[in-house]
Structure formats: structure tokens, C-alpha cells
Amino acid sequence: MRILNTVFGAAMALALVGAVPAAAKELKVGLGNEPSAIDPHYHNLGPNSAVASSIFDALINQDEKQRLMPGLATSWKPLDDTTWEFKLRKGVKYHDGSDFNADDVLASFERVPNVPNSPSSFATFTKGKTFTKVDDYTIHVKTAAPHPLTPNDLSQIWIVSDKVAATASTADFNSGKAAIGTGPFKFVEWVPNDRLILERNNAYWGDKPEWTKVSIQPIKSGPARVAALLAGDVDFIDAVPTTDIPRLKGDGDLSLSQGPSNRVIYLHLDHDRDDSPFVKAKDGGSIKNPLKDLRVRKAISKAINRDAIVERVMEGVAVPAGQLLPEGFFGVSPNLNPEPYDPKGAQALLAEAGVPDGFKLTIHGPNDRYINDAKIAEAIAQMLTRIGIETSVETLPKAVYFKRASRGGPDGSPEFSFVLVGWGAGTGEASSPLKALTHTYDKSKGLGTTNRGRYSNAALDTIIEQALATVDDDKRKGLLQKATEMAIGDLAVIPLHYQVNTWAARKGIKYTARTDERTAYAGVHSGM
Amino acid sequence: MTALAEQGVPPGAPSDAVGTDQADTPLRRFLADFFESRVATGALVVLLGIVFIAVFAPWISPTDPYDLATVDIMDNRLPPGSESYTGMIYWLGTDGAGRDLLSAIFYGLRTSLSVGVMSGLIAMVLGSSIGLTAAYFGGRTDTLIMRVVDVQLSFPAILVALILLALLGKGVDKIIIALVAVQWAYYARTVRASALVERRKEYVEAATCLALSHRRILFRHVLPNCLPPLIVVVTVQTAHAISLEATLSFLGIGLPVTEPSLGLLIANGFDYMLSLKYWISIFPGIALLITIVTINLVGDQLRDVLNPRLQR
Numbered sequence: 069m070r071i072l073n074t075v076f077g078a079a080m081a082l083a084l085v086g087a088v089p090a091a092a093k094e095l096k097v098g099l100g101n102e103p104s105a106i107d108p109h110y111h112n113l114g115p116n117s118a119v120a121s122s123i124f125d126a127l128i129n130q131d132e133k134q135r136l137m138p139g140l141a142t143s144w145k146p147l148d149d150t151t152w153e154f155k156l157r158k159g160v161k162y163h164d165g166s167d168f169n170a171d172d173v174l175a176s177f178e179r180v181p182n183v184p185n186s187p188s189s190f191a192t193f194t195k196g197k198t199f200t201k202v203d204d205y206t207i208h209v210k211t212a213a214p215h216p217l218t219p220n221d222l223s224q225i226w227i228v229s230d231k232v233a234a235t236a237s238t239a240d241f242n243s244g245k246a247a248i249g250t251g252p253f254k255f256v257e258w259v260p261n262d263r264l265i266l267e268r269n270n271a272y273w274g275d276k277p278e279w280t281k282v283s284i285q286p287i288k289s290g291p292a293r294v295a296a297l298l299a300g301d302v303d304f305i306d307a308v309p310t311t312d313i314p315r316l317k318g319d320g321d322l323s324l325s326q327g328p329s330n331r332v333i334y335l336h337l338d339h340d341r342d343d344s345p346f347v348k349a350k351d352g353g354s355i356k357n358p359l360k361d362l363r364v365r366k367a368i369s370k371a372i373n374r375d376a377i378v379e380r381v382m383e384g385v386a387v388p389a390g391q392l393l394p395e396g397f398f399g400v401s402p403n404l405n406p407e408p409y410d411p412k413g414a415q416a417l418l419a420e421a422g423v424p425d426g427f428k429l430t431i432h433g434p435n436d437r438y439i440n441d442a443k444i445a446e447a448i449a450q451m452l453t454r455i456g457i458e459t460s461v462e463t464l465p466k467a468v469y470f471k472r473a474s475r476g477g478p479d480g481s482p483e484f485s486f487v488l489v490g491w492g493a494g495t496g497e498a499s500s501p502l503k504a505l506t507h508t509y510d511k512s513k514g515l516g517t518t519n520r521g522r523y524s525n526a527a528l529d530t531i532i533e534q535a536l537a538t539v540d541d542d543k544r545k546g547l548l549q550k551a552t553e554m555a556i557g558d559l560a561v562i563p564l565h566y567q568v569n570t571w572a573a574r575k576g577i578k579y580t581a582r583t584d585e586r587t588a589y590a591g592v593h594s595g596m
Numbered sequence: 597m598t599a600l601a602e603q604g605v606p607p608g609a610p611s612d613a614v615g616t617d618q619a620d621t622p623l624r625r626f627l628a629d630f631f632e633s634r635v636a637t638g639a640l641v642v643l644l645g646i647v648f649i650a651v652f653a654p655w656i657s658p659t660d661p662y663d664l665a666t667v668d669i670m671d672n673r674l675p676p677g678s679e680s681y682t683g684m685i686y687w688l689g690t691d692g693a694g695r696d697l698l699s700a701i702f703y704g705l706r707t708s709l710s711v712g713v714m715s716g717l718i719a720m721v722l723g724s725s726i727g728l729t730a731a732y733f734g735g736r737t738d739t740l741i742m743r744v745v746d747v748q749l750s751f752p753a754i755l756v757a758l759i760l761l762a763l764l765g766k767g768v769d770k771i772i773i774a775l776v777a778v779q780w781a782y783y784a785r786t787v788r789a790s791a792l793v794e795r796r797k798e799y800v801e802a803a804t805c806l807a808l809s810h811r812r813i814l815f816r817h818v819l820p821n822c823l824p825p826l827i828v829v830v831t832v833q834t835a836h837a838i839s840l841e842a843t844l845s846f847l848g849i850g851l852p853v854t855e856p857s858l859g860l861l862i863a864n865g866f867d868y869m870l871s872l873k874y875w876i877s878i879f880p881g882i883a884l885l886i887t888i889v890t891i892n893l894v895g896d897q898l899r900d901v902l903n904p905r906l907q908r
Binding site for chain 1: 852870
């Protein structure tokens with residue numbers, strides 16, 4: 069008996085020594101932007117969808133270049149112009165062991181528009197669609213008008229089980245009670261501002277992730293995040309500050325991954341009010357809003373040295389923009405290039421527009437949302453001041469900025485005159501920025517919802533709406549290109565650059581940069 | 597024991613040690629005492645130099661760092677000693693927006709000192725009037741005022757300033773308001789303490805018998821006798837105001853980004869610390885350090901000289 073015990077003990081010890089490093093693999097992450105909730109239907113925000121993508125699945129998932137991949141749906145096809153059929157994956161189990169079927173999909177779509185207090189709803193993706201169950205593993209989606217982007221829309225909606233969808237509140241998700249998905253990781257615990265813990269879902273239907281546990285620590289400050297990686301406190305960080313990239317590249321113990329995103333950083337100008345609150349004459353008096361004049365908008369675009377911003381502010385880690393999405397995405401125009409820097413031409417245009425001496429302007433921007441956002445605003449102020457548009461800068465934390473920029477003025481109108489903002493095309497094609505930023509503001513149709521300049525052009529609206537309803541891919545592509553060219557020709561917005569994102573990790577850990585900027589933990593590989 | 601015995605001399609009693617020189621005026625005695633310390637003299641010289649730079653910044657700075665038309669983003673993050681496009685030398689390098697750091701520090705000192713001194717003076721006038729009133733009238737007025745002071749002092753200064761600025765918005769005037777609001781209580785308390793002692797003295801009684809007005813007694817008779825401790829508090833609080841302003845700017849809620857004070861310059865440079873562009877943070881930091889240390893050294897010496905208990 070004693071001998072047996074000893075042998076058994078030794079065997080256990082050996083097993084432990086041998087097994088522990090191989091079986092338990094923890095990934096420690098320093099994350100720049102924390103989600104505002106674990107509830108996947110609460111807030112349509114980059115960091116939220118990033119975390120949700122690890123816990124939940126959508127019918128259609130997106131790969132790192134935002135191409136559509138089978139998710140909980142194995143295949144989908146249009147039956148006619150307004151009906152789509154989705155075949156669902158069989159044998160998928162939720163983290164609590166229950167089975168996935170069509171009822172869950174319908175319940176999730178039902179829940180999306182009814183989440184209370186949602187700061188930015190996912191309802192824009194379910195609006196105008198009716199969902200019917202054909203059998204347990206088939207659903208039909210009917211749209212009011214032909215809607216070719218139905219699969220793209222549905223790739224944005226995370227699926228939860230019907231019993232969770234019926235009763236769970238946002239707080240239930242945040243506490244973990246309802247955070248039950250089908251995704252590659254199970255939710256363990258979330259303490260806001262402190263930690264988020266995930267655990268491998270061993271029953272995942274797809275490729276199982278390498279990590280048995282992921283501990284995510286929010287570290288807002290860029291230098292602090294880099295310092296945590298250098299000190300070995302974390303293995304992997306996102307949003308590496310551009311200033312530190314050259315130094316980290318030279319560090320043999322680290323590896324970086326970098327890739328362009330679908331996010332354009334742009335300026336939105338007041339196209340609507342005649343007396344715009346942050347546009348003043350040189351002597352401080354009021355002036356008829358010159359931003360409504362295309363020549364003035366052209367002058368502003370010409371006065372901005374995009375190469376200098378990319379080179380000096382972004383340390384080369386960005387791509388100058390001439391339209392709303394970078395090259396390679398569906399609907400991007402081959403005819404548009406970034407406006408070349410031409411201060412002389414800009415001054416000539418100002419003179420032509422009747423404001424040869426310029427005017428006074430305030431640029432508003434966030435200071436903690438986009439890469440180097442406050443510095444970009446300051447550089448633009450320099451460049452505009454040089455052609456005579458005396459520009460002052462006001463930067464605000466994102467928590468107050470976006471609310472005021474969207475509806476801080478009287479009657480919920482946009483408060484500012486000239487704003488620095490960014491837009492990531494969630495659907496991965498050109499209709500996303502066109503319909504949100506340049507279509508006439510129309511809340512009831514879900515169009516122009518982020519049009520903070522209240523730009524309105526009936527001809528452009530028609531083409532956008534036509535594109536949204538065109539099923540034929542080639543035709544739609546042509547329409548989107550035409551709409552983009554029109555919007556940029558009239559400078560509905562002034563594009564600056566496309567963001568390039570950088571992740572850094574301990575040597576040996578590999579991550580493929582995603583165009584949607586998400587940090588997907590299942591995509592982190594140790595290479596060992 | 598001996599030290600205690602020396603300190604046991606009642607305040608205000610004529611001191612034999614200094615009574616020998618008949619031509620000695622209080623001012624001359626004060627100056628002689630002050631310059632006895634080499635450290636304090638040195639600190640005063642440096643401080644005067646800083647004040648000179650702050651006052652004449654627009655004339656002695658190589659460039660105007662607040663003029664967006666001349667600041668060039670192409671010149672940003674240049675190390676100290678680099679040459680600009682126009683051939684000018686950036687002795688301390690440039691910051692992330694392309695400002696000459698030397699000029700930015702000169703202008704930053706100007707902002708920091710003027711904010712510190714302005715808020716110090718306003719808080720002093722306000723605080724000492726309130727303190728005097730409390731001490732002179734006593735009773736309920738005193739209790740009420742001093743409880744308000746207690747409440748005010750029980751909150752951390754930075755917290756009160758943060759809340760005020762969140763409500764008021766950005767700008768130099770708003771920073772001054774916030775700093776006055778967190779500082780007046782110190783003056784009120786100091787002046788009240790010494791005024792309470794003065795109020796019981798015979799000269800006040802005599803003035804009251806002459807039927808002089810309250811205001812005249814307060815400001816012409818009591819206040820001058822409360823000045824020594826007040827002067828010390830002014831120096832300490834000015835240094836405090838400057839560092840508080842720097843803290844607020846560092847947190848990004850003080851002044852506009854295009855007109856950086858020292859705190860904001862340091863905050864901007866903080867982003868570049870790990871990429872080894874040390875100069876953007878270090879030089880404004882040194883300037884701030886020197887300013888605060890010299891003010892404190894001068895203040896310490898003033899305290900020693902003006903405190904009758906420490907009179908040699």
C-alpha cells in the first residue's frame with residue numbers, strides 16, 4: 069500500500085510537472101480601450117464588439133480582412149430580391165451546454181432593438197427585416213426593399229440563446245449570469261477598470277484557441293501599456309502608441325503586427341447653419357458661414373498637408389486618405405487620390421470665395437479615441453492658420469465629445485462647426501460611411517445618422533439609396549464608386565488619413581492585424 | 597534646553613542683541629537678516645531672473661510658440677541643438693507640435709507665474725479680509741466663517757479645483773477662479789489667528805476709545821501687525837498655486853493645447869518618454885522645479901526672518 073502510494077504520488081508529480089506547462093496556457097493582455105458592457109446588443113462600439121467576438125458568434129463571422137465567413141450559419145443565399153435563406157450550423161452548444169437552434173437567432177434579433185438605454189443601438193442592422201423560422205436549422209429573412217447587404221448586416225449581430233434573450237438585462241451580462249455564448253471563449257469575470265477573464269471553450273465548434281485562459285487588463289495610458297509589456301507584466305498589447313513603434317521594432321524580445329484598418333479619420337463641417345457657432349469673422353463678429361461654400365471647403369482640404377500629418381504626427385503609421393475607405397474594399401473609387409498640399413491654391417480659392425483674409429474657426433476633436441487625435445487637431449490648426457483661417461483647438465474626452473458633437477446643440481442638433489472624427493466601415497464596404505456620414509440626416513430611415521455636418525444633397529441621396537437596393541454586385545459597386553466620387557467632389561467630409569493599427573507582443577506570439585481593429589484572442593498564436 | 601530658553605523670550609519684547617545699533621531701521625534689519633543666508637540670496641537672484649524672463653518673454657523668446665502660423669509641424673520632436681528650416685537653432689529642441697521648447701518654456705513660465713501670483717494675490721485679499729472680519733467681530737460671525745473654512749480645507753485642493761474646472765470650462769481666468777477658491781481659506785485662517793492675538797492688545801482698545809471706524813481699525817491698525825505671517829503664507833501658497841496649475845494642465849483640463857503652460861508641456865512630453873525623446877518633458881520639468889524650489893527657499897528664509905520666536 070505504501071509502495072503503491074509512493075509510486076502513485078511520483079506518477080502524479082511527474083504528470084503535473086509534465087502537464088502543467090503544456091495544458092494551462094494563459095495569455096495576459098494589456099488593452100487600451102475597455103468595453104462599456106459585456107452585453108453584445110447594448111452599445112455598437114469597437115471595443116465592445118471586439119470582446120463580444122471572443123464570447124459570442126454571429127450567423128456570419130468576418131475574417132481579419134472583414135470577408136464574410138460561415139459562423140453559426142453554414143450557408144446563405146437569396147431566394148428572390150427580398151428574401152434570404154440562412155442554413156444554420158448543427159450540433160453547436162452554448163457554454164452552459166444547451167443546444168443552438170433557430171429560436172435563438174429569432175430571439176436575438178428580437179432583443180436587439182429593445183435593449184433599454186442603448187447609447188448606440190445595433191437596431192440599424194435589423195431595421196426593415198422580418199425573420200421567420202422555417203425549421204430548427206433554417207431561417208428566412210425578408211426585407212422591405214431589395215437589400216443586398218443583408219449578410220453584412222447580420223454579421224454584426226451576436227447570437228445569444230432564446231432564454232437569455234427573453235429575460236437578461238445588460239447588468240446580467242456584465243455580471244456573467246447571462247454572458248453565455250457559443251464563441252471560442254467562456255466568460256469568467258469582469259471587473260470594470262480592473263480585469264476581464266476569459267476561459268477556453270473546449271467544446272467550440274471551430275478551431276479551438278491555444279489559450280486556456282485570457283486575462284485582460286485595461287491600461288488606458290499608452291506609455292503605461294508599453295511599459296507593462298516591456299516589464300513582462302503582460303504578453304500582448306493593442307493600440308501601440310505611434311511614438312514607441314520605432315523603439316519597439318528594434319527590441320529583439322518583442323514582435324509587432326501592423327495593418328491598415330477600415331477607419332478613415334476625417335473632418336466634418338457645418339453645411340447647414342448660416343450662422344455657425346464656432347465660425348467667426350476675423351474681428352470676432354458673426355459671419356455668413358463660409359463652410360457652405362465649396363471653394364472654402366476645397367481651400368481647407370488643399371491647406372492640409374496630409375503627408376506631413378502622416379510623417380510627423382503619425383510617425384509614418386497611417387495612410388493619406390482621398391476617400392472614405394482604403395484601397396481594396398468593395399465600392400472604393402479608383403479615380404480618387406488624396407488632395408495634394410497646395411497652400412497657394414488654397415489662398416487663391418479663399419479670395420475667390422470672398423474671404424481673402426480668412427476667418428476664425430474652432431476645431432473640436434476627441435483626445436482619447438483615435439490614434440494621436442489631439443495632435444492631429446493641433447497640426448490642422450497650424451496648417452489652416454497659415455492660409456489665414458485662424459483656428460483654435462478644443463479637445464475633449466470621448467465621454468463628452470461624441471455626445472456634444474452629435475446632439476449637443478439646440479433641439480439635438482450637432483453643437484460644433486468643424487469636427488475631427490473617424491469612421492470604421494463595420495460592413496467592410498463603401499455603403500457604410502456613405503449612408504452614415506453623407507446621406508441627408510433621416511433618423512426614421514436610419515440614414516445619415518452620423519451626419520454631424522448635416523450635409524444634404526438630393527442627387528447623392530438618390531444614388532446611395534439606389535446602391536443599397538441593388539442586388540447585382542457589379543452594378544452596386546459602380547453606384548457606390550459614383551456616390552463616393554460625388555461626396556468627395558463636393559467635400560461632404562474632408563478625409564485625412566486611414567488608421568494603421570499596431571499590436572505588440574512578447575517574442576514568439578503572433579497576431580494577424582485585423583482591418584476592423586478588433587483584438588480577437590482566438591487569433592493570437594504562440595507559434596510554439 | 598538652551599534652545600528652549602532662548603525661545604522663551606516673549607514675542608515682541610525688545611531684544612538687547614539688536615538694540616545696540618541706533619541707526620537700525622526694521623527694514624534694514626530685515627534685509628540684513630535675510631541676506632545672511634547664502635542659499636536664500638542665491639534663490640532670490642534665480643527667482644528674480646525667472647520673473648524677468650516671465651515678464652519679458654515676448655521680447656526675449658526666439659519665437660512665438662503660441663502663433664500657429666509660425667509653428668511648423670515639420671520641425672516637431674527635434675533634439676536639442678537642431679537647426680530649423682530657417683536656420684534658427686532650437687537650443688532645447690522642439691515638442692510634438694513643432695514648438696521651440698526654449699520659447700515654450702519662457703511663455704510657460706509667464707503663464708505659470710502670472711496664474712500663481714494673480715490667484716495668490718486675489719486669494720490673499722479675499723482671505724485676509726474674511727479672516728480679519730472673523731477675528732474682529734468674533735462670536736457667531738467668527739464661528740460661521742471658520743466652519744466654512746474648515747469644510748473647505750477638509751477637501752483636497754486638487755479635487756475642488758477639478759470639479760470647478762469641469763463646471764467652468766477651460767481658460768486662464770477659470771484656472772485663476774479655481775485656484776482662488778481652493779486657497780482663500782489658508783489666508784483666512786492665518787490672518788484670523790494673528791488678528792485674534794492683536795485684537796486683545798491695548799492699541800486696539802485705544803483706537804476703539806477714539807471712536808475710529810471698524811474699517812480703519814481693521815485695515816490701518818490690526819492688519820499691518822498681521823503682515824509677517826501673511827507674507828510667508830503668500831510665498832508658500834504661490835508656489836502651491838503654480839504646482840497645482842501644472843497638475844491641472846498635466847491632467848489636460850487647464851489651458852488650451854495651443855497655449856501650453858509648463859504642466860501641459862510636461863504632459864505632452866510624457867507620451868515620448870519611452871521613445872527616449874527625453875527633452876520634451878525634462879526641460880519644462882526642470883524649469884518648474886527651479887521655480888517652485890526657489891520660491892520655497894525664499895519663503896523659508898522669510899519665515900525665519902519674520903518669526904520673532906526664531907529671532908537671533
